Amino acid sequence: MFKRRTDLPLSQDTLGRFLPWLIAFMVFLSAIAVAGMLVLNDAVGRWDTGLNATVTVQIPPAATAKKDEERLGQVLSLLARRPGIERYEALSKDALVSLLKPWIGDGTDAKDLPIPMLIDVTVDRGRVLDVERLAAELAARVPGVTVDDHRLWLSQLVRLVTVIQILAWAVLLLIALATIGTVVFTTRTGLAVHRDAIEVLHLIGAQDAYIARQFAARALALGLKGGMLGLALALPTLAGIGYLALETGATLLPKPDLSPVYIAGFLALPVAVAMLAMMTARTTVMRNLKRMI
Amino acid sequence: MTDHDKPSIVRFENVGLRYGLGPEVLQDVTFDLEPGDFRFLLGESGAGKSSLLKLLYMALRPTRGQMTLFSKNVASTPRQELPAVRRRVGVVFQEFRLMDHLSAFDNVALPMRVAGVREAEVRRHVEELLSWVGLKDHLQSRPPTLSGGQQQRIAIARAVITRPKLLLADEPTGNVDDKMGLRLMHLFEELNKLGTTVIIATHNLSIVRQMAHPVMRLEAGRLNTNEQQIIQELGLDDPGRPSAEPPRRAGLVHLH
Numbered sequence: 001m002f003k004r005r006t007d008l009p010l011s012q013d014t015l016g017r018f019l020p021w022l023i024a025f026m027v028f029l030s031a032i033a034v035a036g037m038l039v040l041n042d043a044v045g046r047w048d049t050g051l052n053a054t055v056t057v058q059i060p061p062a063a064t065a066k067k068d069e070e071r072l073g074q075v076l077s078l079l080a081r082r083p084g085i086e087r088y089e090a091l092s093k094d095a096l097v098s099l100l101k102p103w104i105g106d107g108t109d110a111k112d113l114p115i116p117m118l119i120d121v122t123v124d125r126g127r128v129l130d131v132e133r134l135a136a137e138l139a140a141r142v143p144g145v146t147v148d149d150h151r152l153w154l155s156q157l158v159r160l161v162t163v164i165q166i167l168a169w170a171v172l173l174l175i176a177l178a179t180i181g182t183v184v185f186t187t188r189t190g191l192a193v194h195r196d197a198i199e200v201l202h203l204i205g206a207q208d209a210y211i212a213r214q215f216a217a218r219a220l221a222l223g224l225k226g227g228m229l230g231l232a233l234a235l236p237t238l239a240g241i242g243y244l245a246l247e248t249g250a251t252l253l254p255k256p257d258l259s260p261v262y263i264a265g266f267l268a269l270p271v272a273v274a275m276l277a278m279m280t281a282r283t284t285v286m287r288n289l290k291r292m293i
Numbered sequence: 294m295t296d297h298d299k300p301s302i303v304r305f306e307n308v309g310l311r312y313g314l315g316p317e318v319l320q321d322v323t324f325d326l327e328p329g330d331f332r333f334l335l336g337e338s339g340a341g342k343s344s345l346l347k348l349l350y351m352a353l354r355p356t357r358g359q360m361t362l363f364s365k366n367v368a369s370t371p372r373q374e375l376p377a378v379r380r381r382v383g384v385v386f387q388e389f390r391l392m393d394h395l396s397a398f399d400n401v402a403l404p405m406r407v408a409g410v411r412e413a414e415v416r417r418h419v420e421e422l423l424s425w426v427g428l429k430d431h432l433q434s435r436p437p438t439l440s441g442g443q444q445q446r447i448a449i450a451r452a453v454i455t456r457p458k459l460l461l462a463d464e465p466t467g468n469v470d471d472k473m474g475l476r477l478m479h480l481f482e483e484l485n486k487l488g489t490t491v492i493i494a495t496h497n498l499s500i501v502r503q504m505a506h507p508v509m510r511l512e513a514g515r516l517n518t519n520e521q522q523i524i525q526e527l528g529l530d531d532p533g534r535p536s537a538e539p540p541r542r543a544g545l546v547h548l549h
Contacts, residue, residue, distance in 0.1 A: 007403060009394035200390050203350055204451070205380030206407045208373075293352060293372065 007201060008194050008211070010218045015186045019219075019277075020226030022182050026175045027230025027273050028237075031266060033168045033175070035238050038262060040161050040168075047154055053086075053123045055131055055151075060144040061114035071142045072117055078141060079121060084129035088121045179273060183280040187215055191288050202292065212285035219281035220274050227270020235266070301364060302326050302459050302490040303349065308358035310344055318344045322358070322516045324509065326492070328458070331485045333501050334494040335523065336511035342494040343387065345511065346461050349492065350384045351375055363458065380408055383457035383489075385465045389448040391436040397423060397443075398432040401450045408455060422450045426477075441468035449477055453484055460484060462493045466500055478504060502529055 010016060059075055062068050072090060079088045091099075096115050104113075123129045135147035191198065201211055303326040310319040319341050326332065336342045347353045348360060351367055360368050362378055370378065383404075391400050398419055405415045423432055426446040436444050445468045452460060460481065466474035478500060485491045495501065501508060508529065510517045517523060524530050 005399070007392065007395070007399075007406075009392075012394065196390070197392055199352070200392070201403070201407065202376070203352060203379060203384060204404045204407055205376045207376045210407060290372070293354065293375075 006214045006218070008190075008197050008214050010190060010194070010214065013186075013190055013193060015189050016218065016222060019182065019186050019222045020229060023179065023223050023226030023273055023277065024230035024233065026179050027227045027270055028234045030172055030175050030269055030273070031231060031234030031238065033171045034265065034269065035234075035241075037165055037168045038265075040165055044158055044161050047157065053125050055121045055123060055129075055134075056148040057088075057119040057121055057138065058146045058148060059117040059119070059142060061116055068117065071145075072119075074142050075119065075138055075145060078138060079119070082129075082134065084124050084127040086122045086124040088119055091118045091120065176276060179276055180280045183219055183277045184284050187219070187281045187284040188288065190215060191285065198289070199292070208286055208289040211289060212282045215285045216278045216282040220278035223274030223277035224270060227273045230273075231266065231270050300327065301361065302328055302330070303492075304359070304361045306359040308348065308355045308360050310341075310348060310353065311356050317356075318514050319348070319355075319511075319516075320514045324516060324518060326490050328488050328490055329485065331482070331491045331504075331506040332493070333504070333506055333508040334492055334511065335496075335498075335501070335508055335527065336494075340511040341514045342511055343463060345516075346384075346463055346492070346494055349459070349461050350382055351379055380404070380455065381458040383452035383455065383460045385445075385449050385452045385460075385462035387463035387467070389436070389444050391444060391447055391451075393436050396433045396435055397428055397439070397447050400436065400447050401454055403451060404455045418454060419450075422454055423447075425480075426450050427473075442470070442473060445469055446473070446477070449480070453480065456484065456487065457489060460489050460491045462491070462495075464495055464497075465493060466495065466497055471499070474500060475503070498527060498529065501527075 057075060057079070059068075059071050062071055076088065076090065079085055093115070096118060100113075100115070131147055131149045131151075135145075138145040138147065198211055303324070305322050305324050308319060308322040309317050311317045322345065334342055334345065344353070348355055349362070351362075354360075355368050358368075359366065363381060365374075365378060367375070367378060392403070395403075401419045401423060402415045405418065420429075420432065423429060426449065428434075428443060428446055428450075431439060431443065434443075436447065439447070445465065449462070449465055452462070462481070465477060465481075469477065474497070481491050481493065482504070507520055508523050509520070510523045510527075
């Protein structure tokens with residue numbers, strides 16, 4: 001693979017042998033960072049669709065079931081008149097009890113417990129709903145009623161995820177800079193080692209671009225080799241993390257989605273890193289050769 | 294037509310060269326070569342022969358004076374234009390400067406590949422030339438596995454493969470026997486007859502005696518172009534040296 005005649009003995013460079021491993025490490029880290037970003041993007045999208053347009057109204061239990069019914073009726077009638085509300089639905093007693101099961105188990109007859117009533121309210125996305133005002137009006141009519149606006153904690157969560165995503169981009173940027181630095185160092189060393197041969201090429205009429213092409217082709221080949229290696233190491237690692245996330249019931253995270261776009265994105269990683277290495281090598285050679293006669 | 298209007302391959306006018314802040318190793322070098330000239334460059338070790346050749350093959354730029362190659366002032370030519378000038382110059386380095394990791398074939402092919410010649414043409418020319426210099430059986434041999442003489446022939450083949458307009462050779466017969474030395478000199482003469490200007494730096498006075506070509510001599514960095522004086526001082530007027538044909542010498546030598 002990548003076997004090609006070159007005028008300079010670049011394949012004999014000791015440093016060149018380490019470059020694929022360094023690039024493999026960079027691609028491995030990039031793949032983990034990209035996967036993390038994609039998962040968080042998906043999660044945010046899912047939370048946004050699922051929770052951004054909903055609020056929950058909670059009515060504390062009254063002394064009697066009849067009183068509960070009255071209070072529920074008052075709240076529902078107010079919600080029905082309120083503009084900006086698309087739909088609302090009071091959770092049944094069975095649904096409420098099933099929500100409590102993880103804490104109280106199957107042994108207890110939860111129906112006898114004083115459980116607050118919950119109403120799922122879907123807000124019309126096209127209109128603005130003043131949740132604080134709604135809460136005040138409801139509390140004025142039915143004392144003790146509270147409104148839980150999911151958008152509040154969701155916006156905090158989205159902010160947190162955005163910070164994490166910025167950090168992931170910063171990591172990618174650092175990886176790119178580290179790759180550039182490594183290739184610059186390796187190329188400069190190559191230029192020093194092969195100075196005599198490069199001078200001969202110049203003296204027989206080689207353009208700088210002719211010499212730079214040889215370094216660039218070498219960097220591309222090593223970059224692809226290292227990139228493929230890094231991706232080959234990253235994929236099982238990601239699969240393992242995904243499996244562990246599912247096994248431990250990390251329900252906030254979406255299930256791994258192997259869409260063609262994601263697959264293409266991951267396959268593009270080694271190519272992108274190899275291209276970066278190639279362009280860096282070419283630029284480094286062109287800049288350094290300008291100092292030669 | 295004045296001297297400056299004539300087509301020249303090489304023109305040096307009061308050229309000086311120093312390395313860093315050291316003393317001048319070449320001082321006021323002035324000479325002029327036209328297409329088809331052939332010149333031996335003589336001089337003791339350290340007289341400045343290699344420095345003069347380095348100027349000619351553009352490994353160095355003069356620190357003063359005017360130096361033109363192919364009517365181009367290379368002292369002030371932008372470096373991106375130098376490759377085109379260098380492709381018209383063939384060089385046989387004293388220490389050969391072959392690529393040890395390349396085969397004899399690939400070493401000789403280098404100037405053609407650098408110039409972008411098609412591979413089929415490269416193959417044809419390189420095989421023919423290597424065969425001519427007696428290395429037909431060593432096309433794929435690498436220089437370290439060959440003798441000094443064989444390496445020298447590869448270096449010469451590399452220098453002449455593109456049929457340069459100016460051929461520079463630094464001690465080109467230093468590592469070959471007299472028979473091969475003469476054969477190589479005849480190769481240079483053949484190229485010279487086709488119009489290539491040739492400058493050969495050598496210590497080998499025997500070769501100089503046998504070839505009917507003008508000489509010039511570097512003496513402590515200064516170029517002596519008084520041929521009669523050089524011939525007398527070095528005993529080149531030995532009966533063994535064929536007398537140079539007056540028209541050739543008179544017509545081609547333009548030493549100042």
